[in-house]
Amino acid sequence: MSxxxxxVIIVFIYVVIFQITKASEYVSILKGEEASRQQNNKINxxxxxxxxxxxxxxxxxxxxxxxxxxxxxxxxxxxxxEKVDQMLFITLTVTGIVFVITQVLLFWFAYKYQxxxxxxxxxxxxxxxxxxxxxxxxxxxLTILVVFGLRNWFFFTSEAPKNAMVVExxxxxxxxxxxxxxxxxxxxxxxxxxxxxxxxxVGIVWDDTYSKDDILTEQxxxxxxxxxVKLILGSRDVIHDVGLTHFxxxxxxxxxxxxxxxxxxxxxxxxxxxxxxxxxxxxxISCDQVCGNGHYSMKGIxxxxxxxxYDLWMVKQKPQYFTAFPEKDPTAVPVAAxxxxxxxxxxKM
Amino acid sequence: xxxxxxxxxxxxxxxxxxxxxxxxxxxxxxxxVFSQDHKMIAKQFLITGMVWAVLGGLMSVLFRLQxxxxxxxxxxxxxxxxxxxxxxxxxxxxxxxxxxxxxTVLVFxxxxxxxxxxxANFLIPLQIGARDMASPFMNMLxxxxxxxxxxxxxxxxxxxxxxxxxxxxxxxxxxxxHDASPGSKTGMDLWIxxxxxxxxxxxxxxxxxxxxxxxxxxxxxxxxxxxLTIWAxxxxxxxxxxxxxVLLSGLILLIFDRNFGTSxxxxxxxVNGVGALSNEGGSAILxxxxxxxxxxxxxxxxxLPAMGMVSEIISVNSRKPIFGYMAMLGSLFSIAILAFLVxxxxxxxxxxNPFLGSVFVLLTLLIAxxxxxxxxxxxxxxxxxxxxxxxxxxxxIGFVSLFISGGLTGIWLGNAxxxxxxxxxYFVVAHFHIVMGVASMFGMFAGVYHWFxxxxxxYLNNSLGYLHFWITIAGAYMIFWPMHYQGxxxxxxxxxxxxIWESFKQFADxxxxxxxxxxxxxxxxxxxxxxxxxxxxxxxxxxxxxxWESNTLEWTTPIRPxxxxxxxxxxxxxxxxxxxxxxxxxxxxxxxPVGEDESGTH
Numbered sequence: 016m017s018x019x020x021x022x023v024i025i026v027f028i029y030v031v032i033f034q035i036t037k038a039s040e041y042v043s044i045l046k047g048e049e050a051s052r053q054q055n056n057k058i059n060x061x062x063x064x065x066x067x068x069x070x071x072x073x074x075x076x077x078x079x080x081x082x083x084x085x086x087x088x089x090x091x092x093x094x095x096x097e098k099v100d101q102m103l104f105i106t107l108t109v110t111g112i113v114f115v116i117t118q119v120l121l122f123w124f125a126y127k128y129q130x131x132x133x134x135x136x137x138x139x140x141x142x143x144x145x146x147x148x149x150x151x152x153x154x155x156x157l158t159i160l161v162v163f164g165l166r167n168w169f170f171f172t173s174e175a176p177k178n179a180m181v182v183e184x185x186x187x188x189x190x191x192x193x194x195x196x197x198x199x200x201x202x203x204x205x206x207x208x209x210x211x212x213x214x215x216x217v218g219i220v221w222d223d224t225y226s227k228d229d230i231l232t233e234q235x236x237x238x239x240x241x242x243x244v245k246l247i248l249g250s251r252d253v254i255h256d257v258g259l260t261h262f263x264x265x266x267x268x269x270x271x272x273x274x275x276x277x278x279x280x281x282x283x284x285x286x287x288x289x290x291x292x293x294x295x296x297x298x299x300i301s302c303d304q305v306c307g308n309g310h311y312s313m314k315g316i317x318x319x320x321x322x323x324x325y326d327l328w329m330v331k332q333k334p335q336y337f338t339a340f341p342e343k344d345p346t347a348v349p350v351a352a353x354x355x356x357x358x359x360x361x362x363k364m
Numbered sequence: 365x366x367x368x369x370x371x372x373x374x375x376x377x378x379x380x381x382x383x384x385x386x387x388x389x390x391x392x393x394x395x396x397v398f399s400q401d402h403k404m405i406a407k408q409f410l411i412t413g414m415v416w417a418v419l420g421g422l423m424s425v426l427f428r429l430q431x432x433x434x435x436x437x438x439x440x441x442x443x444x445x446x447x448x449x450x451x452x453x454x455x456x457x458x459x460x461x462x463x464x465x466x467x468t469v470l471v472f473x474x475x476x477x478x479x480x481x482x483x484a485n486f487l488i489p490l491q492i493g494a495r496d497m498a499s500p501f502m503n504m505l506x507x508x509x510x511x512x513x514x515x516x517x518x519x520x521x522x523x524x525x526x527x528x529x530x531x532x533x534x535x536x537x538x539x540x541x542h543d544a545s546p547g548s549k550t551g552m553d554l555w556i557x558x559x560x561x562x563x564x565x566x567x568x569x570x571x572x573x574x575x576x577x578x579x580x581x582x583x584x585x586x587x588x589x590x591x592l593t594i595w596a597x598x599x600x601x602x603x604x605x606x607x608x609x610v611l612l613s614g615l616i617l618l619i620f621d622r623n624f625g626t627s628x629x630x631x632x633x634x635v636n637g638v639g640a641l642s643n644e645g646g647s648a649i650l651x652x653x654x655x656x657x658x659x660x661x662x663x664x665x666x667x668l669p670a671m672g673m674v675s676e677i678i679s680v681n682s683r684k685p686i687f688g689y690m691a692m693l694g695s696l697f698s699i700a701i702l703a704f705l706v707x708x709x710x711x712x713x714x715x716x717n718p719f720l721g722s723v724f725v726l727l728t729l730l731i732a733x734x735x736x737x738x739x740x741x742x743x744x745x746x747x748x749x750x751x752x753x754x755x756x757x758x759x760x761i762g763f764v765s766l767f768i769s770g771g772l773t774g775i776w777l778g779n780a781x782x783x784x785x786x787x788x789x790y791f792v793v794a795h796f797h798i799v800m801g802v803a804s805m806f807g808m809f810a811g812v813y814h815w816f817x818x819x820x821x822x823y824l825n826n827s828l829g830y831l832h833f834w835i836t837i838a839g840a841y842m843i844f845w846p847m848h849y850q851g852x853x854x855x856x857x858x859x860x861x862x863x864i865w866e867s868f869k870q871f872a873d874x875x876x877x878x879x880x881x882x883x884x885x886x887x888x889x890x891x892x893x894x895x896x897x898x899x900x901x902x903x904x905x906x907x908x909x910x911x912w913e914s915n916t917l918e919w920t921t922p923i924r925p926x927x928x929x930x931x932x933x934x935x936x937x938x939x940x941x942x943x944x945x946x947x948x949x950x951x952x953x954x955x956x957p958v959g960e961d962e963s964g965t966h
Contacts (some may be wrong), residue, residue: 018440025887033894036827040904043826052752055826059753062834063761070841081849084870099785103852106782110772117739117768124746125761128682129753136683136945137748146691149740150733157729160779165722167781172718188544188636207632208640218634248715251634253538254648256713256788260854260867263785267714269648270537271631274715299867303788303856305531306538307545308456311859 053130060129067122086260089291092298092319093278096263098167105163109156171264175245175277182236183247184300185217186255186268189309191300192216193236197228197334202247210251214339217251221336231335235316236300238280239325245277255313256304261287265303280319287319390927398508400500401927405507406486407819410812412507412514413478414893420469421886423462430454432879434861434872448526456860460529461547463858467532468555469517470801472562475666477510479808480604483669484573484597486815490918491591493582493935495928498575502568509565513558520554528555531858533659536629536651540621543638552622556615563612566604573601582917584937588693589954591916591941592686595693596672599700600665606704607661614654621646649714656707663800664703668696670807671738671767674760676941677814678742680914681757682749683950685942688741695734702731712780713787721780728778735771739764750945754912755829756814762837763806769841770799773848788858791851794844802840809833812896817911821924822903828895832888839885843878850874915941915953 043051082088091097175181183194183202194217196202203226209218216233219226238244248257250268257276258265266276288296300315320328337344399405426445429438430453437452448458485503489496497503520527529547530538534555542549577598581590590598617628621643629651630643679686686692709728712721742764751757773795776782786792809832816824855868862868862875910919917937921929935955943952947963 029891029894032831032891033828033898036825036831039827040825044904055830056751056753059758059830060751066834066838073841074845077846077849081846081871081874085849085852086854087852096785099782102779102781103776103785106776106779110775114768114772117743118765120743121746121761121764121768124743124749125751125753128746128749128751130683130750134750135948136750138685138944138946139687139744139748140685140942141688141690145740145744146688146737149736153733153736157732157775160775161726161729164725164779164781168722168725168779168784169718171781171784172721187634207634210634210640212636218640252636253541253544254535258788258854258856260785265713265784265787269715270633271644272647272649272715293866295866297866299865301854301856301865301867304535305460305858308460308529310460311456311861312864314864 053132056129060126063122063129064126067119067126070118086263089261091261091263092282092287093259093262093264093280095171095278096261097281098170099263102163102167106160109160113153113156171276175275176243179243179245179277180239181245181247182238183217183249184236184257184268184315185249185251186257186302186306186313187216187251188253188307189302189313190233191236191257191313191315192251193232193315194219194335195230195232195329195332196225197230199225199228201225203227203229207251211339215335217249219335221339227336228334229336230329230332231338232332235318237318237320237325237328239322240280240283240286240319242322243277243279245275248274248276253306254304255302255306258301258303259298259317260301261298267304283319283321284317398504400496400504402485402489402497402500402503403819403925403927403929405503406482408507409477409481409485409510412511413474413482414896416469416473416514417478417889418893420466420474421889423466423469425883425886426454427459427462427466428879428882430459430860432876434863457526457529457546459860460531460545460858461527461551464529464531464547465517465521465527468528468559471532471662471666472559473510473514473517475801475804475808476566476604476662477562479804479811480597480600480665480669481507481510481569482808483593483673483811483815484569484601486819487593487918488573488576488597489580490818490921490925490929491594491916491941492577492580492585493917493930493937494576494580495930495934497572498580499572503572506565506568506572509561509568513561513565516554516558516561520551520558523550523554525549525551527551533652533655534618535655536618536621536648537633540618540629541633541635541641542622543635553619556619556622559615560612563608563615566608570601570604570608573597574605577601582934582937585917585954588690589937589940591672592675592689592692592696593669593672595696596668596675599696600668603661603665603668603700603703607658607665610654611658614651614658617654618651649711652711652714653707656710657704659710660707661703663796664699666800666804667767667807668699670763670804670810671696673807673811673814674763675742675745676916677756677760677810678745678764679942679944680814680912681752681754681760682745683752683944684745684749685944685946686741687744688737689940689942691737692741695737698734699731702727702734706731706778709778709780709783712783725778725780729775731778732771732775735767739768739771754813755824755826755833756810756812758830758833759806759810759813762833763803763810765837766798766803766806766840769845770795770797770803774799785854786851788856789851790847790855790857793857794847794851797847798840798844802844806837809836809892814912815918816896816899817906818918818921818925820900820903821906822899823906823911824899824903825895828891832892832895835888836885839881839888842881843885846874846878910953913951915943915951917954920953920955 091100185192203223204220205218206220207218209215248266248268250270255268256265257268262278264276264278266274288294298317302310302313439452441449442452448455525546528551529545538544539548539552620626621629627643627646629648630646633641675686706728708724777786777795813829850871906923920935937954938957939954941954
């Protein structure tokens with residue numbers, strides 16, 4: 016019933032608007048083409064300048080309401096992110112100036128040069144000087160932006176520092192898997208056909224001795240404040256994207272083609288909670304490449320902690336090998352484990 | 365006697381005898397359905413485009429409903445969408461299908477076919493002085509391939525597993541694996557077939573446009589006397605002909621990967637619930653290269669016709685020549701060239717070689733220079749003009765405003781070091797909707813308002829036109845301006861719901877605001893449609909040949925031109941089309957011979 020009613024109301028509004036505009040069209044015919052054109056020009060010319068003024072007021076209001084909710088207000092949480100923010104402000108300044116000048120000219124000209132019977136338009140078809148000016152000036156401004164941009168770009172995409180910790184991040188529909196290389200600091204080999212969702216979610220090759228101490232976690236990744244971290248990204252199924260809003264970086268996770276990114280976090284999660292005044296603050300990994308119906312819920316958490324806290328956490332982690340083969344866990348069944356490990360090593364040799 | 369002249373003589377002769385040839389034995393079927401008259405084909409493209417614009421717009425209203433009111437349920441949604449809106453709330457599957465179809469339809473069916481299909485067909489013969497396209501038959505086929513593509517795309521909406529739902533860019537493996545998403549089953553096959561048909565349509569049309577512009581100009585119409593609309597449509601056609609085949613090749617490989625077990629795009633994949641696939645050695649990124657090799661020129665396929673029409677309309681209504689004709693032409697040309705050299709700026713975060721990325725940064729930001737030239741030239745055209753605010757002119761001015769706003773954010777996104785943060789966020793959504801979506805829509809509206817009298821011999825209702833313009837431009841800014849802020853908060857695009865995200869959930873009220881405005885703007889477009897269809901039959905009749913006092917050739921044809929356009933000889937051209945306010949004359953049509961005491965001619 017209410018549906019029918021609202022449809023009726025909407026149709027009614029359309030009919031009313033249509034009838035009014037139709038009537039105004041008849042009026043303008045009665046007035047004569049010249050007179051009604053003059054009137055229309057006046058009204059629209061006035062609206063042009065009004066739109067310009069209201070537009071800038073709107074921008075101010077919008078900025079006031081929402082700037083505080085953006086990442087810019089919060090500040091970046093990595094040294095890379097600080098560079099991104101700095102560049103954002105430089106670009107904003109340059110494009111902002113151009114924006115204001117051109118929009119003001121556009122609407123002001125439209126208002127000022129509306130048709131006037133007593134004025135003749137100025138025949139002005141060409142001016143090499145003017146055209147050179149507005150080729151050269153933007154070219155210079157762009158050069159500055161390109162230089163800034165590329166300097167940062169090459170820094171962001173450079174090799175990670177030697178002392179960086181390494182974490183492997185694998186995307187799957189719809190979650191993230193993290194692998195740490197363990198004590199030997201080397202990842203064991205992996206092959207996708209070994210994937211077993213229960214015990215070996217990234218397809219580690221257990222024959223590889225480096226794999227024995229690899230640690231797998233899901234949902235939450237721990238990294239250390241002030242220490243560069245290099246992420247090796249991959250995907251099990253479709254393309255995902257590791258979006259790190261607070262660190263101002265993102266990189267695709269592509270099946271079959273590993274990609275990398277690195278950054279240095281500068282605030283722990285706890286420090287960010289104080290900084291933002293939000294007790295629920297967490298660093299979130301968002302999937303930024305559409306990956307299926309659960310795309311919007313593909314969330315990971317990053318805990319940025321101090322070195323000590325990280326070490327405490329790391330000690331508690333059990334190598335995935337022992338989850339896959341509980342019988343070989345030395346803490347559980349010491350004798351049997353030593354036996355098979357020897358066998359596996361021989362097999363590999 | 366040149367070949368051209370011979371052709372004209374022959375045609376002219378024929379039309380004398382038959383009084384606008386073909387007019388005699390036209391049946392309903394040959395006049396309105398399988399028409400070979402470029403003007404009728406243009407109208408077919410326009411109206412089909414409008415149907416798609418309404419459907420595509422309606423889809424955006426539906427998914428904006430979800431984004432604006434994620435916690436509410438609307439029982440009436442279930443009555444129209446059935447299982448796609450169980451309990452009155454759109455399902456994620458339906459949401460992604462809507463987003464994907466909205467994108468595909470708006471980009472290809474509305475802003476490519478509906479825009480350049482309409483105006484290339486309508487304006488090329490009329491403005492260059494030709495009786496029809498080089499091949500009217502191919503031209504007809506072009507429309508019917510588009511129509512078939514439309515039917516196939518439409519049918520995918522009614523498939524059990526739903527239409528394709530992996531985004532309009534259709535990146536594999538998501539689009540290649542049937543089991544990765546329900547939308548990647550039959551819906552995707554139909555999507556590919558539809559797009560393949562669309563490529564054929566666009567090639568048939570494009571080749572025709574190029575051939576017509578190059579070979580069938582009337583006497584005296586040298587290339588540099590062409591209106592900028594024609595130049596823009598020419599470059600558009602060239603872009604389409606050179607880039608659409610690449611998309612087709614990418615899609616063919618995708619069909620093979622989907623259905624015949626090849627591994628062009630697939631490698632090392634384990635699908636939940638299915639297990640490890642046997643495909644190895646493919647590259648998922650290859651598709652992105654092929655896709656964006658079309659995808660980026662496509663942006664200019666959408667924009668250039670709008671730029672061309674806006675140039676023409678601003679010049680006519682400012683009663684001034686377009687400023688810097690050759691610079692406008694040069695910038696169109698350089699945009700067309702650069703369009704092919706920037707595709708990888710969509711791929712900065714795919715793991716692209718950083719050096720390659722830096723080259724694409726440079727080439728991408730270069731586009732700002734010709735774009736800047738165009739903007740400054742439009743502004744100078746307005747300067748010291750005598751502006752008539754017809755609805756067409758308003759939309760043209762709106763186009764310039766939107767093109768500035770959206771173009772400037774392109775400088776942000778084209779810089780890889782910023783893209784690495786803003787990529788695939790709402791900032792991108794805001795950017796391309798303003799610069800490509802809404803701006804081109806404005807170009808299209810400007811074109812429709814300006815050439816409607818030529819199309820149907822009647823005027824559109826002016827007052828409704830004004831209302832349409834002011835609500836739409838204010839609404840467009842209210843929808844897309846705040847999205848920049850969401851983007852700067854890192855909010856990713858294509859999210860069904862933000863409420864579980866600590867970082868992105870602070871915009872619930874803004875989302876509601878945007879959705880509400882979107883619905884109002886959509887309702888306003890219905891007002892335009894009412895105006896359009898009412899005026900075709902009941903609008904005020906055009907009584908003068910040249911209602912806008914314009915210089916171009918289309919206004920020398922009869923008020924309702926028949927097939928063949930000019931009843932007698934095709935007029936000869938003596939000057940460029942922009943002699944407005946020259947030597948004290950308000951306007952001097954192209955057909956007026958150069959006077960003896962005239963000041964320097966173009």
